[in-house]
Amino acid sequence: MQDPQQPPVFDPGPFKELMEVGGPELVHELCELFLTDTPNIIDELEAAVESEDWETMGRAAHTLKSSAFYLGALALSNLAKSIEVLAGDDPVAGAALAAEPRRAFVEVSGALTKACEELPPA
Amino acid sequence: MSGTFEELRRTGRLPSPSGVGARILALTQAEDSTVDDIADALVHDPALTGRILRIANSAVSAGTMPMTTAKAAAMRLGMKAVSSIAVGFTVVSAHRRGYCEEFDYEGFWSISMATAAAGQELARRILPESTAEAFTAGLVMGIGRLGLASVQPVVYGSVLSTWRGDLAELRALEREHLKIDHAELTGLLLGDWGIPAHVADAVRSAMTDLGDLPPGPSRQLADILTLATHLAHHHIGLPDQDLAADPIVASHLEHLHLGIEALEEILSAAETEWRSLALDLELRPLPPTEVTGIEGDSARPEEVEAPLVLVVDDDPISLKLITNCVGRAGYRVAATENPLDAMALAIQHEPAVLITDWVMPELSGLELCRALRRCEVGRRLYIMVLTGREEEDACKQAFDAEADDFIRKPFNPRDMVDRIQVGVRLAEAQDALACAREEPEAKACGTSDIDDISGSDRALGEESGRDLVTGLPNRVFATSRLAVLFERARHDETSLAVIAVTIDPAAGDLGNPLLGNELSKQVAEVAKPCLRKKDPFCCTSPGRFLILCPDADLLEAATIAERLRGTIEAADLTIGDKTGAVTISAGVAELAAATATPAALLQLAEMALELGAMDGANAVHAAA
Structure with missing residues (x-):
């Protein structure tokens, strides 16, 4: 059951909007960027968590927050937003969440790859 | 005096570093830049790098291995010194032409280089640890005169044509006509560019010939600069040199403990340096392109090139998405993930709009914005700052850094396309306005009243966007600002109101120009504190003002106007022998669905004022 308070792992809304704005070519390109670039972030x-570099932790979470949002990876985006905010207020609590993004990324990448395959070819 | 400097700065025409110079200046202002960053920036300007290597090597003792890399030179000289050289180098090389007919731009260029070369060679023998400083100081000593010629070409031209050749006399003339002299302006500009204070002190002392510094390295540097200036004006590059016969040279030799043969050697070395420097500056290239792709309409013929939008974001996904939006909006795009490259790209390609992310490593979007606003190209740019920052005052911080627009991330791609179009339109409107201001006939749109300010000064006030009597922004400024606020209010669906204000004729004889000016000044002084800070308060002609009120509706604007009216009435202003007779009237109008243009909004307020005036003075009237 999806918790109504929690954002979905993958929301097709932003994805569709990108499709309308930029067509399949843009969506394919952005997905590819997302799938290859996000593991690096x-x-x-x-x-950063390992070396207790809270500034870098906040900045990485900040980047993750927007890029995940554009493709509809809302759970990941939300998680990143929490870590970013905590990086300033309570970095130890932020660091406690730091293992979550990878799990959320793995979850969403399946859905995203599938959604991409259903698109017309670029 | 710093007020005068602020005014000059606001004209946007003071000399400023460009290209790699601007980039290095931004680097030294960013907190965590390293020697490596400086060296990376230098790679793009081989001539400048060569110059820095020469200076670094000229200061090391014979027999030592010469330095061959920018990084080694930057480490030897220090970041400050390298930045100073880069700034001086790019400022001087960028101003070989100008609008002040009486100012000898080529001569200025040549003398600056000769002074730098002579300073370098003198210091190398007398004060080796200050070789780099003497070079930079010599290069920028004339910058104050260039600055005055750039900002006030007409007034300064007439100053130069009455000047008979003595520098102290020139400074007195400058203060009389321009409220600031070139020595002071030089000092302020050097401070602005982060040139170390002891170098600026030496420059000032040498320029004013005061000999007021206590004995020590600054004093020695000042003495070197004084002699370098003399050599540059009277010996370098001139045939038939007889140094021994020059009494000024003789007096300096004793002072600096130099023999005449030593000075002859120095002069010959300085001449060689001067020629090589001229060659370096002549060949100085523009910063390189590191555009990840100028996309869009490469098929368009060149004469109808679409406006260029520069995008910088360290997140490749955002970058890709924004560049796509720019393409959809119909413009050319240059994109980079590196904010330091953005600086060079902005200067090289002069885009209409810059879209920058805020949080980036090395240089933040706001630092980039501030750094760009310090140079000429950057002042013309329309800058949009994007941010996913969560703080509530983020928007205010961005506008404080002189950004034009602010967009929250993650953004909606459709909105982004709209905002980019608004940005390009505003940039084009600003550009058209700047062009119109350069046309002489455009000056006629100013005030028709005669007053104690000469025609040319009034015209200069027009150009600089300031009213010279009150010091307030003028009609030109008001019109362009209103255009921006109008577009923004339309786009964001927020309110906007304008208040037209006139000093009531019963208050004083506005036909008398001296009284009219005095009255405008007094009313402006009293009015300023009772207005909202964010509302531009402009003096459009003697006795007439305009207040632009973003985010205010008719009622709020009328309240502001009423408060102003009451304050003026209560201030008991004195004019001539009449006390307490000064009152104002105001007309207020707000942006409505039917208001087609900024001019229409202005007209509504003016009409409310005119119609209301028939019913009596000292009142606020709202447009129907």
Whole structure:
């Protein structure tokens, strides 16, 4: 059951909107960027937690927040937003959440890949 | 005096570093820049790098291995010194032409280089640790005169044509006509560019010939600069040199403990340096392109090139999405993930609009914005700052950094396309306005009243966007600002009101120009504190004002106007021998669905004022 308070792992809304604005070509390109680039940002986030570099942790979460949002990865975006806010107020609590983004990314990448496959070819 | 400097700065025409110079200046102002960053920036300007290597190597003792990399030179000289050289180099090389007919731009260029070369060679023998400083100081010593010629070409031209050749006399003339002299302006500009204070002190002392510094390195540097200036004006590049016969040279030699043969050697080395420097500056290239792709309509013929939008965002997904939006809006786009490259790209390609992310490593969007606003190209740019920052005052911070628009991330792509179109339109409107201001006939749109300010000064006030009597923004400023606020209010569906104000004729004889000016000044002084800070308060002609009230509706604007009316009435202003007779009337109008243009809104307020005036003075009238 989806918790109504929690944002969905994948919301097709923003995805459709991108489709209308930029067509399949843009969506394919953005998805590819997202799927290849996000693991690097998550690596950076985890390394920052490891070295207690809260500023970098906040900045990585900040980047993750927007890029995940554009493609409809709302759960990941929300998680990143929480970590970003905590990086300033309570970094230890933020660091406690730092293992979550990777899990959320793995979850959403399946849905995203599937949605991409259903698009007309670029 | 710093008020005068602020005024000059606001004209946007003071000399400023460009290209790699601007980039290095921004780097030294950013908190965590390193020598590596400086060296990376230098890679793009081989001539400047060569110059820095020469200076760094000229200061090391013989037998030491010469330095061959920018990084080694930057480490040897220090970041401040490298930044100073880059700034001086790019400022001087960028101003070989100008609008002040009486100012010898080519001569200025040549003398600046000769002074730099002579300073460098003198310091190398007398004060080796200050070789780099003497070079930079010599290069920028004339910058105050260039600044005056750039900002006030007409007034300064007439100053120069009455000047008979003595520098102290020139400074007195400058203060009389421009309220600031070139020595002071030089000092303020050097401070602005982060040139170390002891160098600026030496420059000022050498320029004013005061000899007022206590004995020490600054004093020695000042003495070197004084002699370097003399050599640059009277010996370098001139045939038949007889140094021994020059009494000024003789007096300096004793002072600096130099023999005449040593000075002859120095002069010959300085001449060689001067020629090589001229070559360096002549060949100085523009910063390189590191555009990840100028996309869009490459098929368009060149003469109808679409406006260029520069995008910088360290997140490749946002960057891709924004560049796509720019393409959809119909413009050309240059994109980079590196904010330091954005600086160089902005200067090289002069885009109409810059869209920058806020949170980026190395240089934040706001730092980029501030750095760009310091140079000429950057002042013309329409800058949109994007941010996913959660703080509530983020928007205010962005506008404080002189951004034009502010967009929250994640953004909606459709909105983004709209905002980009608004940005380009405003940038084009600003550009058209700037062009119109350069046309002489446009000056006629100013006031028709005669007053104690000469025609040319009034015209300069027009150009600089200031009313010279009250110091308030003028009609030109008001019109362009209203255009921006109008577009923004339309787009964001927020309110906007304008208040037209006139000093009631019964208050004083406005036909008498001296009284009219005095009255405007007094009313402006009293009015300022009772207005909202964010509302531009402009003096459009003697005795007439305009207040632009963003986010205010008719009622709020009328309340502001009423408060102003009451304050003026209660202030018991004195004019001539009449006390307490000064009152104002105001007409207020708000932006409505039917208001087609900014001019129409202005007209509504003016009409309310005129119609209301028939019913009596000292009142506020709202447009029907």
